[in-house]
Amino acid sequence: MASSRAVPNLAFRRLRGQRSPGEFAAAVRRAAREIGEQVACDARYIGRVESGEIRCPNYAYERVFLHMFPGRSLTDLGFVARERVRGRAARAAAGAPAPPTPFRNDEESDVLRRAFMTGGTATVAAASLGLGPVPVPAARAARRGGGADTLGTIPAPRAGGxxxxxxxxxxxxxxxxxxxxDDRHGADGLYARAAVPLRSAYALLDSGTAARQSTADRLHTGAGELALSVGWLAHDSGRVEDARSHYAEALATARVGGDPGLEAHAFSNTSFLARDAGRFREAVRAAQAGQHAAKHLSSARLLSLLALREAGGWAGLADRAACEEALGRAHTLFGRGASDADPEWMSFFGEPELEFLEAQCWSLLGEPDRAVRHARRAAALNDPNFARNLALYRAQLAADLARGGAPEEAAAVGGQVLDLLGDVRSTRIESMLAETARVLHPHRARPEVAAFLTRRRPVAPLQGGV
Structure with missing residues (x-):
């Protein structure tokens, strides 16, 4: 918690020893993985702890620190006891009721829980939640796909911040x-470069001031949308842990800025990531939270997409009735048409995306024939501006055909995806093809299947978990 009376945490500084803040942050992340926690710790977070800005860590960091230094309490580590920090415990001590906790299931991620604990300025939120931008040095970014100037240059704050x-x-x-x-080429070649403008945007947000509140509000929204865009690049290129961190940062930014549109977008992406990672209950709850945030935004298309996200979670949980109910809501809302209130980022959400997401639901529910029917409709997309989505939809169709007992057609469609991957690089799509190849392997004696298996370049599956 930032304060003009912040007292440096000398005990924590002593525990760091000779390690640099970056080295110590890496040790914190390793310790978190040892106990199944997920924290986005970086050198900036360590600096804020040591400066006293963070008087008491959130619960995820508390578990990690106590694991790193067994036998010590938070106060031994130089933190203020939790009951002395303004928040739920302090309210309880004063006799005031604590606010309801939106997420109660231990299976759900700390990303969602932490999103509801923000307050104060953007700097306080990022520090107290440990949600700083993922640092990628500019030189390394350039080596991995070109300079950041192709994505635009975000200037530093002017004199006086x-x-x-x-x-x-x-x-x-x-x-x-x-x-x-991303629409034209996929995420793999963009992610490292995109981290540079993201870091610049949050530097403006953390240290700058605007003459008008409307300008400050625009920056909050812009930085949050940029975090979501970079998070999506991480998601689509298989960097699940990075995606999760960026989505959480966007959620915190939305809550601090009081921006329901940004919040709904962040929950939509969080639900999508959770579904892809097999955390289906989290996918449902994030989608429901997104619908709550979007209910007054007058965008039926946004609510339709969030209902589809919810349906995907229910399908993964094998709850057919709940999935069908959510799909019904999605179709009803979609049928109300587009409106001026639809967010700019939803330009991808047309009928092909609707059919694709429904195909995924039926595939998870074990009905490949129904999945194929909807995937065919999605794969009929013929828009060169959405080359990545065309590859994605055909990859889904190939997978459903393979599971539905049509190996030759599955191999043919898979070959079409391989043709598109010359210009489109997406680890997520390549992982889908890898699964299709696995299903087709028993049919490798068939010439069409053999040709596809020979062409497909093996890739690693999505890394990490949510």
């Missing part, structure tokens, strides 16, 4: 460029 419309416009333009390039 002020920023204006031009700086905010640069953040918004970076979001548009990332989305455009």
């Amino acid at each position: 002020r920023f204006g419309d031009s700086e905010v416009a640069a953040v918004e333009e970076a979001v548009r460029r990332i989305r455009l390039l």
Whole structure:
């Protein structure tokens, strides 16, 4: 918690010893993995702990620190006892009722729980939640796919830390460029480069001031949308832990800025990531939270997408009745048509995406014939501006055909996806093809199948978990 009376945490500094803040942050992340926790610790977080800005860590960090230093309490580590920090315990001590906790199931991720614990400024939120941007040095970013200038340059704050419309416009333009390039080429070549403007946007947000509140609000939204765009690049390129961190940062930014549109978008992406990682109950709860955030935004299409996200979670939980109910809501809402209230980021959400997401539901429910029917409709997309989505939809169709007992057609469609992957790089799509190849392997004596298996380049599956 930031305060003008912050007292340096010398005990924690002594525990770091000769290690640099970055080295110590890496040790914290390793310790978290040892106990199944997920924290996005970086050197900035360690600096804020040592400066006294973070008086008491959140529960995830508490478990990690106590694991790293067994036998010690939070106060031994230089933190203020939790009951002395303003929050739930302090309210309880004063006799005030604590606010309800939206997520109660231990299976659900700390990303969701932490999203409801924000308050104060963006700096306080990022520090107290440990949700700083993932640092990627510019030199390494350039080696992994070109300079960041192709995504736009976000200027530093002006003298006195002020920023204006031009700086905010640069953040918004970076979001548009990332989305455009992703639609055409996929995420794999963009992720490292996109971390550079993201870091610049949050530097503005953390240290700058605006002359007008409207400009500050635009920066909050722009930085949050940029975090979601970079998170999506991480998601689509198989970097699940990075995606989770970026989505959590966007959630915190949305809550601090009081932006329900950004919050709904963040929950939509969080639900999507959870479904892809097999955390289906979390996918349901995130989608439901997104619908709650979006209920007053007058966008039926946004609510339709969130209902589809919920349906995907129910399908993964094998709850057919709940899945069908959510699908019904999605179709009803979609049928109300587009409106001026639909967010700009939803340009991808047309009938092909609706059919694709429904195909995924039937596939999870073990009905490949129904999945194929919807995947065929999705794969009929013929828009060169959405090359990545066309590859994705055909990859889904190939998988459903393989599971549905049509190996030759599955191999043919898989070959079409391989043709598209010359210009589109997506680890997620390649992982889908890997699964299709696994299902087709028993049919490798058939020439069509053998040709597909020979062409397909093996890739590693999605890394990490949610």
